[in-house]
Amino acid sequence: MTSSRKRVIETPLRYIDLYSPEYPENIELYPVKEYLESYFPTVRVAVKPPILKRIKEKDLDRTAEAIVRCRVKDPIKEEQSFEPMFAETEFEKRAATGKARLGGVVYDGRKFEELLVSILSKEFPLERAGLLFTQRLLTTFSRDDLRHHLRTVVCGFPCLISIPGVVEAPAKPREFYLLRQQLEARGAGELELEQLKSSFSARYVDHDDPRLGEVLKGLALQAIVFHLTLKPFCDKVKCRLFNAHWQEDLISSQIANKSLCREHRALLEGLRESPAITW
Amino acid sequence: MPIFEKSSESSVTRAIISQFAKDMDGFAETDVIIIGGGPSGLMAAHDLSKKGVKVLIVERNNYLGGGFWIGGFLMNTLTIRAPAQKVLDELDIAYKQYEKGLYITPGPLACSKLIAAACEAGTSILNMASFDDLVLREKNRVAGAVINWSPVATLPRQISCVDPVALESKIVIDATGHDASVVKKLEERGLIKIPGFGAMWIEKSEDAVVEHSGFAHPGLIVIGMAVSTTFGLPRMGPTFGSMLLSGRRGAEVAYDFLKKKGH
Numbered sequence: 001m002t003s004s005r006k007r008v009i010e011t012p013l014r015y016i017d018l019y020s021p022e023y024p025e026n027i028e029l030y031p032v033k034e035y036l037e038s039y040f041p042t043v044r045v046a047v048k049p050p051i052l053k054r055i056k057e058k059d060l061d062r063t064a065e066a067i068v069r070c071r072v073k074d075p076i077k078e079e080q081s082f083e084p085m086f087a088e089t090e091f092e093k094r095a096a097t098g099k100a101r102l103g104g105v106v107y108d109g110r111k112f113e114e115l116l117v118s119i120l121s122k123e124f125p126l127e128r129a130g131l132l133f134t135q136r137l138l139t140t141f142s143r144d145d146l147r148h149h150l151r152t153v154v155c156g157f158p159c160l161i162s163i164p165g166v167v168e169a170p171a172k173p174r175e176f177y178l179l180r181q182q183l184e185a186r187g188a189g190e191l192e193l194e195q196l197k198s199s200f201s202a203r204y205v206d207h208d209d210p211r212l213g214e215v216l217k218g219l220a221l222q223a224i225v226f227h228l229t230l231k232p233f234c235d236k237v238k239c240r241l242f243n244a245h246w247q248e249d250l251i252s253s254q255i256a257n258k259s260l261c262r263e264h265r266a267l268l269e270g271l272r273e274s275p276a277i278t279w
Numbered sequence: 280m281p282i283f284e285k286s287s288e289s290s291v292t293r294a295i296i297s298q299f300a301k302d303m304d305g306f307a308e309t310d311v312i313i314i315g316g317g318p319s320g321l322m323a324a325h326d327l328s329k330k331g332v333k334v335l336i337v338e339r340n341n342y343l344g345g346g347f348w349i350g351g352f353l354m355n356t357l358t359i360r361a362p363a364q365k366v367l368d369e370l371d372i373a374y375k376q377y378e379k380g381l382y383i384t385p386g387p388l389a390c391s392k393l394i395a396a397a398c399e400a401g402t403s404i405l406n407m408a409s410f411d412d413l414v415l416r417e418k419n420r421v422a423g424a425v426i427n428w429s430p431v432a433t434l435p436r437q438i439s440c441v442d443p444v445a446l447e448s449k450i451v452i453d454a455t456g457h458d459a460s461v462v463k464k465l466e467e468r469g470l471i472k473i474p475g476f477g478a479m480w481i482e483k484s485e486d487a488v489v490e491h492s493g494f495a496h497p498g499l500i501v502i503g504m505a506v507s508t509t510f511g512l513p514r515m516g517p518t519f520g521s522m523l524l525s526g527r528r529g530a531e532v533a534y535d536f537l538k539k540k541g542h
Contacts, residue, residue: 073474073511082474087495088510094490104487104512189351190358190518194381 013228013275015128016045018220021135021163022052022098028213029133035217036224039268040275051120051132052096063119064092070111075148078141080108102135103164109138109154116158126277129227130158131220138162152219152244155232159223164207166215170247172204204247211255218254225264228271230279236261306405309333310542311533312424312448314410314461317345318390318519319492319503320454321397322366322526323533328400330534335446336402339409339429344390345456347519355386360485363520366527370396389519410460411443413451413499419470421498423447424461449542450533453501454526459508462501471496474511484513485521492528494536502529 016036018029029047036045055063068084094100116132117124124130138160139148150169154160162169171177176196183192197206205211218240225241226232234241237249239261244250260268311327313320316338324334336343349355359367361380367373372392374384398404407429414423427443453461465471488506495501501509502525 071511083472085471085495085510087491087493087501090493091491100490101486103490104484105510187352189354189356191356191377191381191383192351194358194378198378 011126011277013040013043013127013129013224013277016040016043016224017128017130018045018047019051019130019132019158020047020049021133022050022095022102023135025135025163026208026212027133027163027216029216031213032217032220036220039221039272040224042273043275050098051116053098055096055119059119060093060096061089063115064089064096066115067092067096067107067112070107070115072106072108072139072148075106075139076146078146078148103137106137106139106148106150108148109140109151109160109162110156112136112138113154113156113158113160124157126157126227129224131161131223132158133161133163133216135163137164137168152215152250153222153226153232155223155226157227159226161216161219161223163212163216166205166212166219166250167207167209170204170244170250172247173200176200176204203251205250205255211251214258215250215254218258225268228275228277229267234261234264239264302403302405305333306335306403306446309335309403309446309448310537311335311450311452312337312446313452313454314424315345315454315456315503315505316340316343316394316404316406317454317456317503318347318393318522319526319529320345320452321347321393321402322523323452323454323502323530324402324526325370325393325397325400326527326530327533328397328402331401332534332537334402335448336397336404337408337410337424337426338404338406341407343394343404343406347390347393347522348386350386357384357386357389357519358382359384359523360518360520363523366523410455410464413461413464413468414445414447415468416498418497419468421451421461421465421496422449424451449498449537449540451499452529452533453495453499453505453509454503454529456504457508457514459501459505461499462495462505462509465496465499473509485518487512488518488521489524489528492525493532500529500533502526 018033020029021027033045033047065084068088073080091100095102138151138154140151141148150165152162152165152169179196222232222241233243237252238257240253241264242253244253310333313324313336316336320336324336327334350357359382364382370392372384372389374382377383408426409429409432410424411427412425413421416422423446425443425445431439431441453459462473466473491506491510492502493500495509503522507514
């Protein structure tokens with residue numbers, strides 16, 4: 001029976017697959033698994049190896065080239081137009097098999113998701129939520145200001161969670177950028193920039209930060225709420241489903257507070273025993 | 280009693296010319312030509328020379344070392360992030376830990392020792408010489424570099440009638456920094472399309488520079504800051520650790536290639 005308002009589709013959520021990032025780098029997904037199980041005790045949550053490692057040798061060249069085409073080289077262009085370079089494809093082949101470290105390169109999250117779907121669509125029936133943790137930086141193109149923006153979570157089927165995105169996507173405090181601009185204007189070196197970062201360390205999450213794991217739990221929950229309702233975010237900064245655009249808000253919602261707002265607590269309580277996709 | 284032995288002007292001139300002519304004769308055909316003698320180029324030269332590869336660095340300035348002499352704000356303290364301090368250990372360059380994972384070393388010490396290490400390993404140096412063009416072979420494979428004396432470039436075209444010379448090599452390495460002069464020459468010829476700098480600000484992009492160091496075109500390896508330009512990676516400040524490791528990666532790629540080809 002569907003209500004007049006929604007429930008175009010209703011499928012029980014039975015499985016959640018957490019796909020490991022390309023390389024671990026101090027990222028532990030078992031605490032994320034336990035966290036999700038605490039909300040959905042009837043769902044089987046599993047930690048799986050990196051998804052791209054499953055690509056067959058014969059498909060590697062083609063897939064690597066397709067990954068290169070996901071790169072965002074000009075952030076003010078929605079569609080990127082370039083021919084993959086030989087070395088880029090070689091890099092992506094090594095990265096897909098966990099032999100190269102990712103970083104500095106930005107990928108269009110939507111295109112990357114489409115690529116994964118085209119490769120692995122049979123893996124993701126709706127009763128199975130796929131969450132891919134990645135060491136890639138992901139963007140989506142914003143229609144508001146017509147440019148790509150880095151993201152922590154790219155909601156979709158599967159959902160993508162960018163680990164470096166936790167550091168790079170939400171902005172650091174305004175003063176940080178003003179002070180850094182001053183330092184750069186007078187040619188400051190790495191040492192001074194590091195000192196500046198240190199002085200702000202309590203106000204943002206950094207790479208290799210021990211707090212990253214806690215943030216990933218909240219992002220994973222956002223992804224599952226998206227899977228269930230298509231509405232992953234809350235507008236209350238004290239709620240774990242808050243989509244933080246500032247590091248201080250991220251710390252507030254994911255680390256300092258760690259809880260849900262009343263409405264979302266009630267929503268997840270209602271879904272606890274028999275979570276179903278209700279769009 | 281004079282301090283120095285007696286020698287004639289003509290002997291001094293002959294000594295310079297005969298040795299230089301001998302050197303140039305050797306430069307005409309080498310295994311690897313590295314364009315640019317900054318930290319990444321010197322590092323690659325050092326590693327390859329140690330393995331017995333015949334390497335020539337072409338440096339447009341009188342001095343080698345590029346920006347490795349000084350750090351930020353013209354202050355001559357260099358910062359090196361782990362694990363690149365292991366290179367300092369190898370080259371016997373003194374440093375100290377500033378904080379966990381971050382090390383500092385005096386620029387003059389580190390730079391001069393890196394230059395010395397490359398030279399002592401057997402690298403040949405041609406300074407005051409500028410890259411002018413590429414030697415291309417079948418399927419546009421890069422097979423050498425065309426060079427000229429640096430002062431020639433400062434003269435008006437109409438009176439600088441000094442033709443360059445071409446040097447052949449199995450591999451050319453572009454270590455020209457953000458200019459990526461060698462790669463841009465390929466672009467001028469329509470053989471490659473480079474995106475330029477990524478405009479998006481990202482704090483951590485050193486890994487990408489090291490990981491992308493390697494062949495950008497048959498016969499052409501790109502290392503150092505030129506990697507940023509070639510692949511459109513975010514522009515970085517002076518991150519010397521990644522320059523050293525990028526040079527090392529480039530040398531590994533070049534050596535593997537030469538070995539596979541039986542050179």
